[in-house]
Amino acid sequence: MSDRERTRTLNIPGAEEPRKSANMDNLPTQVIMDATNLKVATLRVVDGPGKGQERPVFSGTNQVGRSADNRIPLDFGDNTISRQQHAVISYDTGLNEFRIFDGGKQNPVHVNGERLSGDRSLNDGDTIKVGLTTLRFALM
Amino acid sequence: MKDWIAILWEGLAGLAARRNVPSQRGGRAEPVDRDASAGKSPGERPPETAIEPDVPNTRIPPLPEHTPVAILEFEGPPGPVPIKHGDTVIGRHSEDDVRISDVRISRHHARLRAGSERCEISNLTALRPDPNPMFVNGTYREHAEVVDGDVISLGGVSFTFRKARNGD
Numbered sequence: 001m002s003d004r005e006r007t008r009t010l011n012i013p014g015a016e017e018p019r020k021s022a023n024m025d026n027l028p029t030q031v032i033m034d035a036t037n038l039k040v041a042t043l044r045v046v047d048g049p050g051k052g053q054e055r056p057v058f059s060g061t062n063q064v065g066r067s068a069d070n071r072i073p074l075d076f077g078d079n080t081i082s083r084q085q086h087a088v089i090s091y092d093t094g095l096n097e098f099r100i101f102d103g104g105k106q107n108p109v110h111v112n113g114e115r116l117s118g119d120r121s122l123n124d125g126d127t128i129k130v131g132l133t134t135l136r137f138a139l140m
Numbered sequence: 141m142k143d144w145i146a147i148l149w150e151g152l153a154g155l156a157a158r159r160n161v162p163s164q165r166g167g168r169a170e171p172v173d174r175d176a177s178a179g180k181s182p183g184e185r186p187p188e189t190a191i192e193p194d195v196p197n198t199r200i201p202p203l204p205e206h207t208p209v210a211i212l213e214f215e216g217p218p219g220p221v222p223i224k225h226g227d228t229v230i231g232r233h234s235e236d237d238v239r240i241s242d243v244r245i246s247r248h249h250a251r252l253r254a255g256s257e258r259c260e261i262s263n264l265t266a267l268r269p270d271p272n273p274m275f276v277n278g279t280y281r282e283h284a285e286v287v288d289g290d291v292i293s294l295g296g297v298s299f300t301f302r303k304a305r306n307g308d
Contacts, residue, residue, distance in 0.1 A: 021241075023234070024232065024241065024243065025232075025233050025234055025247065027243060029232070029243060029244065029245065029246045029247065029272055029295065030243040030244050030295075031270070031272075061243045063242075063243050063244065069296065084216065084242065085241070085242055085243065088243050103241075104241065
């Protein structure tokens with residue numbers, strides 16, 4: 001049901017400001033059934049309609065969105081989250097680095113209260129806000 | 141091809157009747173009535189040689205290589221995308237001809253070869269040890285001929301292939 005619903009725009013200051021779109025040219029393609037499909041971190045919903053829920057973050061590229069077919073599905077009825085690719089979280093095993101990319105959708109992404117522009121690294125304990133949902137990023 | 145014939149026919153008919161045949165296509169500039177603009181009554185017509193240089197050059201059709209051969213219809217962004225004659229690379233990379241910003245799609249995922257008669261699509265990741273799948277109407281394909289109405293899925297992102305109408 002929430003899959004067919006249109007994404008609602010949040011009335012927040014600066015929402016109409018142009019954002020720098022993330023360059024995802026070097027990002028590996030998301031593979032759902034990776035041979036390892038290793039869980040490397042978790043996202044815990046600390047505020048919003050899905051409060052208390054948890055989603056694993058896998059090795060590689062993870063699409064974050066409201067639809068159930070995202071690798072990180074935030075499918076608990078927050079219609080301010082875009083259906084597909086509101087954000088992307090990647091884990092590079094070689095560099096041992098997590099990064100978060102802005103999907104360039106209607107509502108912005110905030111990391112630790114700072115509006116995401118393009119992409120940035122993600123560290124243990126960071127908070128991510130997508131739509132009305134706040135997530136806490138924790139390493140496994 | 142039909143376009144060219146229609147335009148040629150229009151031109152010939154116009155010359156023969158010494159009047160302009162209304163254009164069959166929308167959006168084109170209609171030639172002005174030369175008799176009215178010259179201040180002459182419609183009955184008096186100048187000799188053919190005199191009107192020849194005045195014929196407005198508005199009937200040149202777009203070159204075939206610039207006419208869309210097909211349209212890819214995406215439900216979400218990028219929406220409907222016109223495809224020109226020749227090769228088109230579809231993928232996530234900023235250098236691709238058709239760019240789909242979705243991490244499920246490979247950076248250079250498929251190549252569409254569009255000819256005037258037939259269009260073919262190939263999965264550019266097919267030779268990799270772990271190809272990113274391409275489905276045409278739900279069937280896994282490495283290479284396929286596509287026709288109007290076919291639904292192509294690249295890594296889970298679907299779009300409909302529409303053959304552009306030409307000549308009417």
